[in-house]
């Protein structure tokens with residue numbers, strides 16, 4: 001049985017099957033690239049999930065396992081609407097990127113659990129009866145990697161480096177709050193934050 005630490009579910013807010021799916025995806029991707037959990041921002045993770053569907057809970061699992069987080073800007077979502085992730089590490093030129101996707105057969109199997117019926121009827125994940133939650137989470141954790149995932153190398157993966165981060169900030173002429181330089185708007189030669197710049201024009 002695979003394990004997801006309790007803090008991951010606590011951070012996420014409820015127990016659900018897509019947190020362990022993302023967590024395991026992240027573990028597989030890190031092992032395939034031969035990298036450890038990221039402490040800073042070198043390693044990059046891309047979720048293929050988007051915004052207008054369920055299953056995005058997967059992304060909290062990916063962040064927890066890999067240390068690639070939205071806050072550190074080394075986690076992004078590609079909005080393909082697919083249960084898959086790509087991991088990239090710039091220091092591994094010979095095996096730069098790997099993709100881990102949930103097999104369609106596993107996706108089908110997940111749909112047969114009572115948990116999913118509750119969710120489709122509109123029950124929030126935190127209110128699904130514990131037995132139904134345990135059943136589906138245990139199923140995810142007990143499956144082999146091969147049963148759940150397809151793993152592929154992406155030799156041609158193109159990565160757009162994020163803009164370099166800056167410590168430089170200036171005070172907005174109107175509200176007096178600090179604004180980091182890339183977001184400063186100059187109106188008549190004076191610096192403004194975006195909301196204030198609309199009134200200054």
Ligand SMILES: [Zn+2]
Pocket residue numbers: 012014015016017018019057125
């Ligand atoms: Zn969830």
Ligand SMILES: [Zn+2]
Pocket residue numbers: 172173174175176177192193194195196197
């Ligand atoms: Zn302002």
